[in-house]
Amino acid sequence: MPSFSAGASSQKQQFARGRQLIRQQRKSLPIASVEKRLVEEVRNNDTLIIVGETGSGKTTQLPQFLYDGGLCQDGKVIGITQPRRVAAVTVAKRVAEECNDHIGKKVGYSIRFDDSTSNATRIKYMTDGLLLREALLDPLLSKYSVIVVDEAHERTVHTDVLLGLLKKVQHSRANTNKNGKTLLGHSQNVTIKECQGIRCAPLKLIIMSASLDAKCFSDYFGGAKAVHIQGRQYPVDILYTYQPESDYMDATLVTIFQIHLEEGPGDILAFLTGQEEIESLERLIHERARLFPPESSKICVTPIYSSLPSEQQMNAFKPAPAGTRKVVLATNIAETSVTIPGIKYVIDPGMVKARAYNPVTGMESLIIIPVSKAQALQRSGRAGREGPGKCFRLFQESEFDKLVDSTVPEIKRCNLSNVVLQLKALGIDDIIGFDFMEKPSRTAILKSLEQLILLGALTDDYKLSDPVGHQMARLPLDPMYSKSLIVSSKFKCLEEMLIVVSMLSVESIFFSVREKLEEARAARKRFESSEGDHITLVNVYRGAAECLEKSRNANAKEKTMEKALNRWCRENFINYRSLRHARDVHRQIQGHVQQMGLSMSSCGDDMVLFRRCLTSAFFLNAAMRQPDGSYRALATGQSVQIHPSSVLFRTKVDCVIFNELVRTTQNYIKNLTRIDPLWLAELAPQYYATEE
Numbered sequence: 001m002p003s004f005s006a007g008a009s010s011q012k013q014q015f016a017r018g019r020q021l022i023r024q025q026r027k028s029l030p031i032a033s034v035e036k037r038l039v040e041e042v043r044n045n046d047t048l049i050i051v052g053e054t055g056s057g058k059t060t061q062l063p064q065f066l067y068d069g070g071l072c073q074d075g076k077v078i079g080i081t082q083p084r085r086v087a088a089v090t091v092a093k094r095v096a097e098e099c100n101d102h103i104g105k106k107v108g109y110s111i112r113f114d115d116s117t118s119n120a121t122r123i124k125y126m127t128d129g130l131l132l133r134e135a136l137l138d139p140l141l142s143k144y145s146v147i148v149v150d151e152a153h154e155r156t157v158h159t160d161v162l163l164g165l166l167k168k169v170q171h172s173r174a175n176t177n178k179n180g181k182t183l184l185g186h187s188q189n190v191t192i193k194e195c196q197g198i199r200c201a202p203l204k205l206i207i208m209s210a211s212l213d214a215k216c217f218s219d220y221f222g223g224a225k226a227v228h229i230q231g232r233q234y235p236v237d238i239l240y241t242y243q244p245e246s247d248y249m250d251a252t253l254v255t256i257f258q259i260h261l262e263e264g265p266g267d268i269l270a271f272l273t274g275q276e277e278i279e280s281l282e283r284l285i286h287e288r289a290r291l292f293p294p295e296s297s298k299i300c301v302t303p304i305y306s307s308l309p310s311e312q313q314m315n316a317f318k319p320a321p322a323g324t325r326k327v328v329l330a331t332n333i334a335e336t337s338v339t340i341p342g343i344k345y346v347i348d349p350g351m352v353k354a355r356a357y358n359p360v361t362g363m364e365s366l367i368i369i370p371v372s373k374a375q376a377l378q379r380s381g382r383a384g385r386e387g388p389g390k391c392f393r394l395f396q397e398s399e400f401d402k403l404v405d406s407t408v409p410e411i412k413r414c415n416l417s418n419v420v421l422q423l424k425a426l427g428i429d430d431i432i433g434f435d436f437m438e439k440p441s442r443t444a445i446l447k448s449l450e451q452l453i454l455l456g457a458l459t460d461d462y463k464l465s466d467p468v469g470h471q472m473a474r475l476p477l478d479p480m481y482s483k484s485l486i487v488s489s490k491f492k493c494l495e496e497m498l499i500v501v502s503m504l505s506v507e508s509i510f511f512s513v514r515e516k517l518e519e520a521r522a523a524r525k526r527f528e529s530s531e532g533d534h535i536t537l538v539n540v541y542r543g544a545a546e547c548l549e550k551s552r553n554a555n556a557k558e559k560t561m562e563k564a565l566n567r568w569c570r571e572n573f574i575n576y577r578s579l580r581h582a583r584d585v586h587r588q589i590q591g592h593v594q595q596m597g598l599s600m601s602s603c604g605d606d607m608v609l610f611r612r613c614l615t616s617a618f619f620l621n622a623a624m625r626q627p628d629g630s631y632r633a634l635a636t637g638q639s640v641q642i643h644p645s646s647v648l649f650r651t652k653v654d655c656v657i658f659n660e661l662v663r664t665t666q667n668y669i670k671n672l673t674r675i676d677p678l679w680l681a682e683l684a685p686q687y688y689a690t691e692e
């Protein structure tokens, strides 16, 4: 059938209709009626807390109001931080569209490894982690007139550090105004020097969310004013189950099909806890959908989770093909801020994967726990954004009442090494005395200081070491991974370590399907190394690189090469999405290490050298086999088991290093490599050597 395109005049009409629609939508948002008042409040208060229902227009409208109200004079920028990359990108694109402009001009976004701003950008969406990094170079954040910390209720570790830092910056800028000279940190010369002589207008700070405890934030900011925006755009019906659900995955599957068969048009958004759950549910949906007669309406599934490459994440935001119902399977990255077009139904099983930390042992792990009331509210708020919606909570109403109001701030349940390293790099020396909104425990801070000294990032008197500490602070990675790259450059195996760090930053490189378990096992055998998972991952990455090299040599175009890689992945039961993401991360980190001047080198087939290097980097995560067959983590004394996904599962190696501890029914260690226990004292004498 021939395809037709609209003529120029009809295109113009369509465009005008689109603009008209956006204008109407903006006008109908609850926040629109209080525009003047909000701008006034921001003028009159240096710090303001804004609370308003999900979808009331806070994230997209407030920055535009402030821009129109003249708060970007003198080329200053309004910065809006988001806890998640996907929100920063999609909201910025929407606001650019509302401003009838291209992204990167008046409105832009900046996230790690992806900057879409220019000198013309006045409204800048970014992740909170990125603003922290900017503060390393510009301690007064002098280009910003206003900073909006959005979704502050999430209390991610970055948000909490940022709040403490912004409080300090506000104070410093006020003082700079008076004396023309200020001091942000207590001891770092660079910071003092850079701040001298800069005169900045006071920094306006706005804390925003649909579900935050305004009093708690107001107290922290010296009695800051809180403003409540009334009203929501569309109603969302909340439905609960009559009975408790024992298997939330199965309950989600059943609910998806119940909606598909019984409810009117509209897309579905279901929240799961991680990539593995999402991929397994995706398969189950496809299997069940095949049982329907071919003429019935179709389902199209799009996953969205943090380790999915950005352009694949964006598929969730595209409309489903005509006659199809879109089912978005998401982790909590789609829980706040985002508007996914088409979504009318939300399914919330009420569970989330969260970080947990034991400050005494210093061990961090991931556990699946019930969501908080604030999270449940945010999830239901993803419906009702373009029309009335429904939220199916897969638990009883009485269970909802038992949920905690808000999640324990991440800063209280994570390893603080990264936070401490960043604060040190910002010139803040007294970590225990730092004005955190909620102080992490003293034990946790001391533990991380100790870890950073052991990793060589801090000197014995708690100063950032030169060059290692400074280099580690520049890498956007967990300190242990940053250290592994620096160490590997000395061991002359940076190439291999770069692969390992990239592959470890994605979930589930291997996959298998129930009907093809044997085939998958055989395929995996081709990559397996009896030395452990790290070398196995290197083998997979190199196998993929060889496949790409072959098609490059055959002069294939980029698209054809990707297709060949996709095929190779399928044949080898490798997760194509994860591998692509790993290649992406690889490219980005490679850029960083090259900038730092680390020399690229490969150990070739000398895997003893590489295992020694792994030992030297991850010595804090070593475990020894016990007579009963279990393992004991040497740093913490915890009893652990090898995870069934490891190539070393069911082997009897004496000593291993590992990268991850997962707590389910027991403590499992994942991503292991066999090492010689004698290497520990030799390569990490600061930790293992005993006095003679």
Ligand SMILES: Nc1ncnc2c1ncn2[C@@H]1O[C@H](COP(=O)(O)OP(=O)(O)OP(=O)(O)O)[C@@H](O)[C@H]1O
Residues within 6 Å of the ligand: 029, 052, 053, 054, 055, 056, 057, 058, 059, 060, 061, 090, 094, 209, 210, 233, 336, 337, 338, 339, 341, 381, 384, 385, 386
């Ligand atoms: N990408 C988009 N496509 C279509 N409509 C959108 C889009 N982004 C926002 N909207 C519309 O703008 C409204 C306001 O969105 P906004 O993100 O500003 O609300 P919010 O108050 O910040 O919500 P939340 O607290 O959930 O982040 C949405 O409810 C929706 O109607």
